[in-house]
Amino acid sequence: MPKQRKPNFPGPRNFNSGLSLHVLIFLALLFVQVGCAKQMGQHLCAVDECFGQDMWQESIDRIATHNFPEEQYYGKVYSDQLSNAWTTNDNNVNISEDLLTKLVYMGDAYIASVTAHEIAHIRSHHYSRKASLSHVSSFDSQDTGPFSYRARKHKARLSRQNELEADQLAVQYMENAGYKKEDYLNFLKWMKSNLKDAAPSDLATHPPIQLRIKRIEKLQPFASEKE
Ligand SMILES: [Zn+2]
Numbered sequence: 001m002p003k004q005r006k007p008n009f010p011g012p013r014n015f016n017s018g019l020s021l022h023v024l025i026f027l028a029l030l031f032v033q034v035g036c037a038k039q040m041g042q043h044l045c046a047v048d049e050c051f052g053q054d055m056w057q058e059s060i061d062r063i064a065t066h067n068f069p070e071e072q073y074y075g076k077v078y079s080d081q082l083s084n085a086w087t088t089n090d091n092n093v094n095i096s097e098d099l100l101t102k103l104v105y106m107g108d109a110y111i112a113s114v115t116a117h118e119i120a121h122i123r124s125h126h127y128s129r130k131a132s133l134s135h136v137s138s139f140d141s142q143d144t145g146p147f148s149y150r151a152r153k154h155k156a157r158l159s160r161q162n163e164l165e166a167d168q169l170a171v172q173y174m175e176n177a178g179y180k181k182e183d184y185l186n187f188l189k190w191m192k193s194n195l196k197d198a199a200p201s202d203l204a205t206h207p208p209i210q211l212r213i214k215r216i217e218k219l220q221p222f223a224s225e226k227e
Pocket of ligand 1: 117
């Protein structure tokens, strides 16, 4: 009598290897996620952990004191190799250690340009998950998210308008805090030659820096308007 063939059910061994595969996939995904989070600048620096943290908060306080003395804004520095500054839906003014290090090297007015610009976003409720100063177009092109192309295009146009508005307000806040329009212009020019500019496109969330420079050059000093 021929031996009956063993039924081809997944035995405990198969089950275990299936489970291991799931665990492996899970671990791989977790690894990728942690990797991305790290790359996206999710590691918040502890007190005195990162370079320039004190100067970042001092600059925020100076802009706030001369413009919105009743408000408190909190400087957050993230350990990140990308040059970014961004705001979220609160009074946190965020920057990557990489960008902050460059700004500290350039001087006080450069730091103030970024704090003023980011506070302008907060005051105008331009909430953005991560408004990058430098890598905007590359982030956006990867963001396939729930938005249709048309909706994303609309969102990007609004974001570009917000950037121009934040630039104008930043100049005003800086002048109130004792800086000059030229300080902000110097910062934009420095950014143009030192950070990656967003390629002009319907989905770019930032206008080309050259356009931002032109707009600010045309802007009358707010201090002289008051006279
Ligand atoms: Zn901005």
